[in-house]
Amino acid sequence: MTGENARLSALVSEAIESRLSRREIVRRGAALGLAGSAISAALTRIERATAAAQDGPVQVSIVNQEMTRDDIIAAIQAEGEVNVGNWTYTANDTLIAQFQQYVSDTYGVDITLNYQASQAPSTYITNLYTALQSGNPPSLDVMAIEENFLAEALSQPEPVAEEFLPSGLVPNAERTLEMFQQFPYGVGFQASATPGIVFDRERAPFIENYTDLADERLRQRLTMPLPGDITSGGILMGIAAALDLDYQVSAEMTEAIDFAIEAIHPNVLQYTTDSATMQQLLRGGVVDAVGFWNSLARMEFLNGQANTAFMLAPSGQFLANGYMWIPKGTPHPVLAQIFVDWRLSDEAQFPPESWGLEPGPWAELNEGILGESYAELIPEWFAEDYFTYYPTIEQLSTSYRSVDWDYYAEHVGEWMDYYAQGIGQ
């Protein structure tokens, strides 16, 4: 913990214990040598902890109990840890530290957040099925992965996800737009995640739509995701839309995949879903475009790679946001719900300066505006450019397209099989 963080925590504890007024907190913070932003972060934490302390009993899902604050604290103490499966964010360590701090500040209990990070979260699903089939509890308490995996899980003949929404422990879920609410199973924590093409504007200015990926100027200067997961699924649907084809018509989707095999594949230098590899290849000028997610363009731009941009296809982008859901039989149901709520909180959606994140990692965690109440949280340093890199709430329903995930889950196997075979995989 840094010196400032330690002083900030001390201020929060002192303020809660001594019931300091707002003015006293500011004075005490200044006396401790804290910066204005740190005092502001302390005020937020204190407010939250005080609110939690004053709240009456709430109905808690999964455990199906009305719980008082003392009950919740006892449950947190008994659970002691929570296991979350997510992606490999640069800021994962910060997320862990901040959530643990949040639980400590709000409930006065020290817990452990075990954060699993993978660029191939499909393995979480296999592990979950294995655990449930063998009668063991799931190893992850919260799945924070793409929406298609939730659809895949819900398509199983046996229940693999808890019905937990709405829940008194997850009030923030109700702040999200209806399009992000998959109640009772899950809730979106990203608003604008979409697979697509990230490219160098200077080296490949001709890239405007997916069909341009067949351009000869991209020969051996393009990476595409390995066939299989939603990254390649989203891009294939994008290719279909660019060719004016409907992914929900089998013959038309086959035509789109044929285009990917015959016209785009010859340009592919490598198939990869490793973002670090793609970053290095783009920065090193080895490739001009990569098939990945829009977040990479934002992160690279904010990291000083001014020419890196995301191709917003005029034919439409398919949204594939991350959703949080709780696997059946989780051993840590209370902390799991607290994590889901916290991930939708103001500070986890729009990390404050006190988190100490650089703009790049910040933009990795912030994936747009989940609902009206979040709009006012856009930080000043990014206010001017924010909507250049993120859609407005209105654009979410106009420029972006949603996916029929049930149809997707049913057909993605055939698509990927055909695609993989076509490119020799």
Place this chain on the structure above:
Amino acid sequence: MTHAPAEVAIEYHIAESEARRRFGSPRLKGLALLAPAVVVAVLFSLIPLAYLFQVSLTQDSSFFFTAQYTLDNYREVFSRYRSAIVVTVYLAAMASLIDLVFGYPFAYILVRKIRYREFVRTMMTFPLFGPLYLAFGLFYILLPNGPLGPLFTMLDINVAQYLFSQAAVLFSMAVFTFPFMVMNIGAALSNVDPMLEEAAKTLGAKPWQTFVRVLFPLSWSGIVAGFLMCLGWNLGVFAQPQLLGSPAEQAVLSIQMFNKGLVQFNYGLAAALGILLMVMAFAVTWISLRFSRGALGA
């Protein structure tokens, strides 16, 4: 005090009878000592393998569906994945061949010439820490903005063509398995009496004749064992083609297996690919052990 042979035999017989009375027959005692290892092998190796084989015979296998047994997965493996099998075996064989070409002289120098042998041996085992480190290391070295980038630019070399190429994959595979080759050949060479080389030289043999007529035949078991061991390891290669390969090298069986099972949830086909890979590795290991007599002291 000394004993006459007859007295020793009687004493031995008495002691053996006593041991037999206490522990039963030596055969039973041997079996009892083997039991823990057998139990562990059955529980953690044979049962999972049997389950893997069962899954490989199912279609649309999910952990929650009732299995429908079929041989379709194996049909698909030997039709659609024939080229993947060829690529896998080709890469493994070529990498092992590279190991042999460079490993033999290295082993010879290590056994006959080097003073700080242990230090060199320790350095040589570094690649065994992991193929992933090796592949990432090579990846960053070959990047245009990597440490050798300016050199490549100066020499006007298009690095990308080496970065994702068969050459890069083969090189990193060979580096990873190099210690296996050197250890096996080294063990065989250390059993060859240096006097034989001296004798050949005294009788007028040229160095290459000494190698062909003396060293090579006498270290043959080490060469075969080393080659097959490298081949066995390389058959399951994953990280190097994944990170350094072009789409052609990315077709190896282990990557296919990962994609089928853990990305596309086709557990049956992935299990069938796994069984094939395992049979290939088992065959190679078995042959390797057969030929390693002498080299490994078995």
